[in-house]
Amino acid sequence: MIAEIGHYALVLALALAILQSVLPIWGARVRDAALMGLASPLAFGQLALIAVSFAALTHAYVTSDFSLVNVVENSHSAKPLIYKISGVWGNHEGSLLLWVLILALFSALVAGFGRNLPERLKADVLGVQATISVAFLLFVLITSNPFARLDQPPLEGQDLNPLLQDPGLAIHPPLLYVGYVGFSMAFSFAVAALIEGKVDAAWARWVRPWTLTAWLFLTLGIAMGSYWAYYELGWGGFWFWDPVENASLMPWLSGTALLHSAVVMEKREALKVWTVLLALLTFALSLLGTFIVRSGVLTSVHAFAVDPARGVAILIILVVFVGGSLALYALRAPSLKQGGVFAPVSREGALVLNNLFLTAACAAVFVGTLYPLALEAVTGEKISVGPPFFNNTFGPLMLPVMLVMPFAPLLAWKRGDATRALNGLLGAIVVAVVATALVAGFVRGGPTLAPLGVGLALFAIVGAFAEIAERAKLFRASPAESVRRARGLPSSAWGGALAHAGMGVTLLGVVAATAWESESVTALKQGQTVQIAGYDISYDGMIQRQGPNFRSTVAKLTVRKDGTVATRLEPSRRLYTARQMDLTESSIATFGLSQLYASVGEARGDGAAALRITYKPLVTLIWFGSIFMALGGCLSLADRRLRVGAPRKSARALPAAHPAPAE
Incomplete structure (x- = not known):
């Protein structure tokens, strides 16, 4: 009933x-x-x-x-x-x-x-x-x-x-869905504005909180999914350029561009046509992700393998909403009046450059994800577009974003002073140069350009707070005055700085974990030891455990550092009896910001355990950076200027002697 x-x-x-x-x-x-x-x-x-x-x-x-x-x-x-x-x-x-x-x-x-x-x-x-x-x-x-x-x-x-x-999968999908569906609000506001034929600065202010909320949850959802893949699949990687992963990355990139474009529109009433288009396309990419996951056109560890007829129904929904909204956009866009003109060197100019590279990166992921599917549908030929393509296209397109990101907040609206902005970033530049030199001089191994990646990440992290330092008059006023001014800054200023710093933190984790990881794939008999990154890992034998709906074979490992037991690891293989499905469960030990990762393979006839042990330096920064980005979004949402709707006028008029200050 x-x-x-x-x-x-x-x-x-x-x-x-x-x-x-x-x-x-x-x-x-x-x-x-x-x-x-x-x-x-x-x-x-x-x-x-x-x-x-x-x-x-x-x-x-x-x-x-x-x-x-x-x-x-x-x-x-x-x-x-x-x-x-x-x-x-x-x-x-x-x-x-x-x-x-x-x-x-x-x-x-x-x-x-x-x-x-x-x-x-x-x-x-x-x-x-x-x-x-x-x-x-x-x-x-x-x-x-x-x-x-x-x-x-x-x-x-x-x-x-x-x-x-897995607990991660109890959290990951709801977070992603809030992000995906949240962008429907930006879509609805855009279509409503096109119906009315009125897009202005007030509209941009109304749409920003909903876009920011969706972006915040999508950031957390992607991060949670990345960590789940890292520890659950037993492969030790955090991003595989899987089509389903790309399906969540594309609206995130487009949504990030939309957030920055809406700021320009709110402040200067510029980029109206572009902002509305981004609002439509971001939700379109969310619907596209839904189609990819549920259409049966691909096989993925986190796709729903369903009847392709359902995929056709979702495709119809996609065509109706995206096609209809773009038709309305084509009808109304020519009548939208553009706002003020701005110089190339200005905050608007920096944000436009940011938009161009973010959307280009999104386009690269779009092509790499859908081209194999389209080619197979048309010709029947199957090809694979893997990490080499995405690393060689996506990485270079995001490089200018990381470089420009610290500059934008230091530039004035309409016409900025590049020299002044550069002076404001001198501290960040010095930190980046010194860090690059130290890493290149003292860290052995890894790609040649890895030290530059570390320098760029630290430039983004330190540079993210350059505007805060400038507005607080750090080192130019007394410490008490600087603290007072910093506390008086709007929460959106702190939120933007924290989100930008989070990008740098994630980049630092990606560079360190991929450039200097150490790995050993070996077979050990009981009592044997393998050394990796200064740790001695000894195999102590295999035990059996019974779970609520699975049987588990656990490899017991002891990790020693300089002869002292540092921790114990217990990677395992689980057999789920109902589905007769075998699954690898990794075991992870965290040392500071780095991790030691172990997974066990199938049992061998000679009594040895097949082990894969990896040391990943600074890998946790990848997910800490995502948390910082989400916290930055929360701080920005807390800003009183992002309240939904227009502010109500005060019922009590201000005295003539104390006119309202101009904003």
Whole structure:
């Protein structure tokens, strides 16, 4: 009965979504306040109904209701509770239900926190958002019903894919979905503005918080997915240029460009046409990622292998929304008035350069990801585009971004002074040059250009705070005055500095971990030892353990440094009995910012254990950098200037003797 309630709640949510997609937009056209006012209640009702449906599916998983096809195919009664819950979105049908839930949540947030938005714009935004909900609710109900029943329920389920039975996968998909779906708000604001034919600085300020929220969660989702692949797959890598990984990277790159473009539009009312286009394309790339993952056009460790017919349905959704929005854009763009002119050397100029290279990098990833799929679809020929292509195209395109990033905040709007900006970065330049020389002189091995990578990373980290130092008059005023000025800076200034520094921290981790890692692939018998990066790792034997729904063979390793036991590692291989699937579980020891990584291969007949042991210097900086970027996004969101909607005018006029200061 609970499953039927969940199913009918989805049907009712579809009905409300249809009403929300029609009535408010029509009300805005005929200026009917009552019809426009229906948008918010309909958004709240849609969220409540989809939440009921999601709760019903979660209940079915937690109670192991094997009368549902979805639960049978993705759960098992012996599975730990956390994986029963995460199993709700660890499959095609459940993850789509989570998708529409987040979509409805964003609509409700606009309805609740957008009280200061112009009435017509709010009605249009919620109406456009509802059309996306209609499309995906129809897709769920017609092709991917999570509440389909079995006539004869089995006694036991088939279990969740063992790769997904991990805490990281309980967190990673929801974070990614908030990022993917969050960009739908930028899309809805862009389409609503095109419908109204009005795109201005106020629009840019309204769209920035939603874009920033989506970017923040997508950053965390990508980082979590990277760390999951690093420790769970047993390969020891953090990025493989897998098509599904690229599917999340592309909207992140485009969304980053959108954030910077919206800043220019808000401050100078320039780049209107470009900003609106980025808002449309960023969500289009999110939909493209959904198509890649669910269409069955590729095989990946984290793609949903489903009926290609579902992929056709998603492709239709993609074509309708992207094609329709671009057609509207082509119709309206010529009428959008551009803002003020700016010199090439200015903050606007630096942000435009940033946009060009970010979008070029996104285009390179797009081509490398889709070209093999398109070629196979047209000619049947299969080719592989791997890391060499992406490393040789993406890396050089991101290099100018890292170089320009510290300069932009030090340049004035409209016309900047390059010499002054360069002077403000002298400290960062000195740190970068000294670090490059020290690494080149004292660190042995690694690629020739690796020291330059370290220098660039430190330049980005130190340079990120150059604007803070400039505005706080560091070393030019008393320490107390500098602290007072720094504390008075808006949180967005600190947020931008922290996010930019996070990029440098991640780059430093990538360079160090890839350039100077040490690896040993060996077979050890009990009592034998292998040395790597100054550590002695001895093999102490193999033991068996029984898990809740798996059997585990564990290799026991002792790690010594200078004769003293530093830690113990226990890499293992698990056999999940329900699916008879064998899985490698790595073991990781962290020493400062570096890690020692061990994985074990299949058992050998001579009693030796096949081991892969890797020392990865500064590898944790890759994910610490992502956390810093996300914290920077949080600080920027906390800025009072990013409140949703226009500020209300004060009811009490200021005295004539104390006029309001100009901003």
